[in-house]
Amino acid sequence: xxxxxxxxxxxxxxxxxxxxxxxxxxxxxxxxxxxxxxxxxxxxxxxxxxxxxxxxxxxxxxxxxxxxxxxxxxxxxxxxxxxxxxxxxxxxxxxxx
Numbered sequence: 001x002x003x004x005x006x007x008x009x010x011x012x013x014x015x016x017x018x019x020x021x022x023x024x025x026x027x028x029x030x031x032x033x034x035x036x037x038x039x040x041x042x043x044x045x046x047x048x049x050x051x052x053x054x055x056x057x058x059x060x061x062x063x064x065x066x067x068x069x070x071x072x073x074x075x076x077x078x079x080x081x082x083x084x085x086x087x088x089x090x091x092x093x094x095x096x097x
Contacts, residue, residue: 033086044079055093065096 004011004018023083039092057065066073071092081089 020053041075044075047079047082048075051086051089055090057093057097061092062096066092068097071096 001013001015001018003022006012007018007021010017012018045059048062052059052062073092078089078092081092
């Protein structure tokens with residue numbers, strides 16, 4: 001019952017309902033730890049694409065040119081640069097052009 005503290009209604013104080021709710025919650029937690037990685041990668045790609053298009057290049061072209069230029073920078077860092085340091089992102093784009 002300690003594990004279901006904070007749940008709404010019978011989910012917190014009726015044993016069978018609380019047990020079933022808690023078990024289902026564990027399933028969601030397991031699933032969503034994996035989905036979280038997908039969601040963040042998708043977000044990074046969207047941010048990189050938006051910043052790359054401001055520089056006149058699409059995401060796929062940019063990533064292809066980064067690979068050919070031998071620049072190994074992951075999407076997380078690239079997206080962070082695009083959002084918080086556009087000058088650095090622009091410098092990377094100029095280097096691969």
